Amino acid sequence: MRLPAFDYYSPTSIENAIQIKNEFGGSAVILAGGTDLIVNLKNRVIAPSVVISLKNLRELRKIDLAGDSLVIGAGASLSQVACNENVQRHFPILVDAIKHIGAPSIQRHRGSIGGNLCLNPRCLFYNQSFFWRKGKGSCLRTGGKTCLALEKAESCQAICSADTAPVIVALSGQLTIVGRAGSRSCSAQEFFTGKGETPFNLGPDEILTEIRIPIPWAPISSSYKRLSYRSAIDFPVINAACVATFEQEKIFRFRLVVSAAGPAPITLKDLESTFIGREPSQELFSEAEQAAVRAVEGIVVDNSIASKQYRVKMAGVMARRVTQSALTASRR
């Protein structure tokens, strides 16, 4: 399979990159590793006229402590992030998530953290070859009028399949986005729109440059788990991340995020208040499970190798397991 024709830029400064992105807008895509992008280009699911590579932007590969945050350049490779001392010390959950991505030799060396966050949401009816889609007809995301997975859907229901997405959201990450008008900050949760066609809160002239994760003032307990059918080189059937802090033996802060369900990671907001002040218990873990099932029920559709019913139930199981694991693990 061949790549379609496009113009290729590899700017050496962010300013230059923004300039090019601004010039071509929506018809330009960012290449930040390419382990997903190249496949999508070959399958013609996207047909940009311009590809802008970030490979020459050294400043996007830095990982530094800045004030009360760890700042990870969006262009840092996944293995670079996973091997970074500060990441390992403060956010082992992120290391864990990265270890689940693809294959070490390809995705983790070639793929970048920003690229993983911006992974195009996936769908069995969308991530197919041009030939395949010709036979089945176009979907909402490829210029058609109907969603092939859910007949009456108003927007694309594709699945956010990034391993790092629920983790960065659970860690209350802040994303730095640079555009023509300058730089702005956006919470990781807000970064995901929930719409498969336009999954990220990014303007046509904007580029994701940094992920800032606040260093917690107290030791955090965290856990990431995913269900998949193969032990590597696979996307999650469902995944979940939980981050909590304690005051004495009671939960002080709690965040549970379930993903690979719909186009955006799902934060179980209610639990963030109802779990405060409680101690870990089987009852509490079950509440997390039930809350997750309720939260994903209206979101999951039949667009993955696993059925809707199964994924909904597994969202509950994964949510319970990360909650239990985070709340009973030793704190860091």
Added chain:
Amino acid sequence: MANPDYHLIGKSLPRIDSAPKVSGEALFTGDLNLPRMLVGKILRSPYTHALIKTIDISKAKALKGVHAVITGQDTAGEKWGVFKYTRDQQLLCVDKVRYVGDEVAAVAAVDEETADEALDLISVEYEELPGVFDCFSAIAPGAPVIHDSHPRNINVAVKIEVGDVEEAFKKCSIIREDTFAADEDSYFMMEPYAVVANYRSDGSIEIWMPNASPHTKAKALSNALRIPLTKVIARKITIGGAFGGRSDVFPAEFITCLLSIKSKRPVKVVYTREENSIATRMGHAMTTTIKTGVDKEGRVLARDIVSYLDGGAYSSTGPIATSVPFLCHEQTYRLENVRFHGYRIYTNKPVRGMIRIHGRSFACGIDTQLDMIAQELGIDPITIRLKNARRPGETTATGSYVSSCGLVECIEKTAAKSDFINKFNNKKPFHGIGIGINSVQTGFPLGIRGGSQALIKFHEDGGATVISGVVDNGQGNDNMLVQIAAEELGIPVEEIRLISADTEITPTDAGSYSMISTFGGGNAVKRAAADARRQIFEIASELLEADPEDLVAKDKKIFVRGAPHAGIPMEKIIRKSLLIGRPIMGTGSFSPEVDQRREWVSNPRGQLSQAFSFGATVAEVEVDPETGTVKAHNVTCAQDCGFALNPMVVEGQFQGGVAMGGQGGMLTEAHHWSQGHVLNPTMLEYKIPIIKDMPNIETIIVESIDPVGPYGAKEAGMSIAMSAAQAYANAIGNALGIYFNRFPLTPERIFDAIENRKSGIETAWDLEPARVIEFDK
């Protein structure tokens, strides 16, 4: 087992093809580049079922860089089928397409971009027809008919009846009827399919492609292209896996040849992974209803089986595929009264062929039901198998004499090594152990299938070249041939060259399917080497003034037994033979003794194969009951391979068999569908296991020393590949106390069975049974 009489055979030597494959030196069809070569591309049907109204190729032909465009109009509707009575696949569709992927037109152009552009410029007007996508809908009255010649879409109907089944059921103390089903599976060879064709001005055509029999391909192409067989030359090339999926003849070979003839240039077609999945072959989806009756001890007295095989759009190896699951079963188990109805049914899906683990629902059904019966009787899975397992010297239900058989030893050794009975009786929660057994043929007749011949010539330095028609498509056939010749000639492996699988040079061979290569091709090379050695000894006996009977060939020397120091170097004998005008050329041939009157549909009785291999696999698993995921911890497998010519290669085949049959075949590998469109044509969503998923594997080689196989060898690994699925299924069943009847056992299915658990000795799901089809006519 090391045999002191052999110096190379029976030893674990590295395969001669390993280093080139590891280093990247080995070249596959996709790597071939000939001067002036064009890129070929095929336009395929995007519809499951449609009439072709018009095809307009004028724009494509006019595109700069396009050298040839062909459609069904160029082929006179030429059709392919393995048997004369199954020729139903037009090599390029003329009037109708029957599945998504059916070949409609093809182009050859200077590069891939131009070829792609040319495909886009071909306009085809279709009239869509309703399709059928499963066996039960396809045979329903009023269903759309895919081939007008086949009402109710029944492609092949096989009926076998032996003994008095009804009478025998009356004598049974337990009778069960259960239905088992399995989805389609695929091969996912590492090498996607590719063809290079080179038509030359003398009217001959060379062709390279992954294959299981260059001679069979050449014959089919000669017929279809109407070029004399002598001028159709299938060349040798490295092949990256077959697993039964390269045996057939595909339209792409014919199309690439036509493009080369038309453009008068070499043409290369390389399939995408998706094309490899949909437009070569797949495994059949299958539903099998099994009624079994046993006596009080658990001996099977009667069995009645009906199988529906979803064959996809065309026949392919239809009659064989329909019969083989039953035949493996009748080899494995003693059956005096048995009836089998097998129906291969057309659907608007990709074409199904033979696959290394063919018949999951059949074999798993037999072995699962046997465990259910054992539970009813209060006996264990090992005991009930030993009561019914095949022994040597017996004859199968359809009349094949079994001369060598180590099945009982396989069962006993796997059970002992895995501590089966103890683990079965003292179960840990959510841990399970299960056994599967099976048997395969070492070649079967294919209508006019011949034997194998080999030639051996010598070099003046004492080295030799073996010339054989056997093809190696990954299993190690090349090494097998060389190791045998080296043993017989007393020449080191490194000093033997091999020319194989080239129809211009090598003599004919039966093809590397149905597990015949060692038994057939190996024997032919052994005989050719023995013939050459006889000639060598004649000359040596004159030089040594010794009786040829007393001579030994070893380490490139010929000497009188017991006196290696006084040996004559091989090169001296070779030179001498040239001087005296008696150049040495060994020839040998082997044709297995099978009943050539046996026919798959019209006469399914008589000796099917001269030898059979037998195997047993035990799996130990742990199930996560909250997610349905399975972790396989240990697999113990034993196979009677006759004699292990190269134990390392044999063990590798066992391990591959566990990966494909058990880990992949039973846990994850299945195609998913949306109205005839396959949802997972590539490796990302078709979950082939990777090395990290694999369990620890214990291999046990059982050697029954077949009287006819070379050194007693039969075949390596297939009885493991075909028993691993049952072992996994029964182990998971044992872990949960559930008898599964839909395969593969994906986490989702296991989870569903746990949630909807039934009481009593029942299968997990109520499936529509496969019933005998009454014909109207």
